[in-house]
Amino acid sequence: MSDAARASDSLDALRDAWLAVWPEASTVFSRFTRLRSPIFCLTKADEEREGLVGSFAMIRLLDLSVVISLRQVRERKLERFAREILAHEVGHHVHAPGNLRDQARLLARVRFGLGANLHKHAPMVANLYADLLLNDRLARSAGLDMAGVYAALKVPDPDPLWTFYMRTYERLWGLRTGTLGREELPASIELDADLAARIVRIFRSRWLEGAPSFARIVREYLLKAEVEQKAPQLGGWLDTTLVDGGDEIPDGLVE
Known part of the structure; x- marks a missing residue:
């Protein structure tokens, strides 16, 4: 088996593991929360297609889709934090904003x-x-x-x-x-x-x-x-699409 095939199999297994955690993680804030299963990105092309930029995870407030880059999760050694990361993304829908x-x-x-x-x-x-x-x-x-x-x-x-x-x-x-x-x-x-x-x-x-x-x-x-002409240094987890030039707020929503 090639290295690429092994990497793909590894990410597939990671996706299955995170999907298994999703039902519990999605109801940490409220047992009444109902969101579709996350979109898991395995490649850079997947991330670009979903608009995941400057972060390994996000929630799109327009369609309430949670998007996770499992490629980056593995690179950053975050595999064991499925519940934490998924619950956090759901929290942007349930609590703030x-x-x-x-x-x-x-x-x-x-x-x-x-x-x-x-x-x-x-x-x-x-x-x-x-x-x-x-x-x-x-x-x-x-x-x-x-x-x-x-x-x-x-x-x-x-x-x-x-x-x-x-x-x-x-x-x-x-x-x-x-x-x-x-x-x-x-x-x-x-x-x-x-x-x-x-x-x-x-x-x-x-x-x-x-x-x-x-x-x-x-x-x-x-x-x-x-x-000092320096860009703010962040930790790679800015997870609402409004942060990095994503979806703009529709007219009429600001007080």
């Missing part, structure tokens, strides 16, 4: 917090905020190993934004500094991470209200990156 209307409201609030000169970053910041809300709920209420996912995605030399973001998760989950990001941090990042964690907890059930405050924290990191 939930639908295109609330996504539009979220983007509007994030733009307000960022200021006019940083509006182009609003989709990314909205996704980072929504992911914090979802992952904290999945870790604390459902007992899922969301920290394990980010440990597997650990960036070797993270920039200040990603360092702040990972430290926020460490604060939320009581993890030792350096578990997900850098071990040595400036006091400013510690303070920002503490504030972001408080925003996530305080506004967990009315998350739209907390979006501008989170965006104001991120704003300073984006301004610094622009001065």
Whole structure:
């Protein structure tokens, strides 16, 4: 058997394993959730066809399709996190943002917090905020190993934004500094991470209200990156199609 054939068989087996987890993962947030089975991409061509760009997983809010690149899952050694990743994607439909209307409201609030000169970053910041809300709920209420996912995605030399973001998760989950990001941090990042964690907890059930405050924290990191002419360094899991130039919000949905 050729290497290509063995790789294909391996991905087929991985697809079967993840499909077996889907019924449980899709109902972590609510037992009433009803979504079609995920679309599993085995090749780069599959990913391009489905519009999966800059991430190994996403949910398309327009048609509520969960799309997973098993090729990237294997490359990133995420095979054992099927329940975590699938439940997270479903959470974007069930909890945050939930639908295109609330996504539009979220983007509007994030733009307000960022200021006019940083509006182009609003989709990314909205996704980072929504992911914090979802992952904290999945870790604390459902007992899922969301920290394990980010440990597997650990960036070797993270920039200040990603360092702040990972430290926020460490604060939320009581993890030792350096578990997900850098071990040595400036006091400013510690303070920002503490504030972001408080925003996530305080506004967990009315998350739209907390979006501008989170965006104001991120704003300073984006301004610094622009001065240094550096693109934000992210961990490869930006999973709503509005983040990377995908589906635009239909007219009339923004308040």
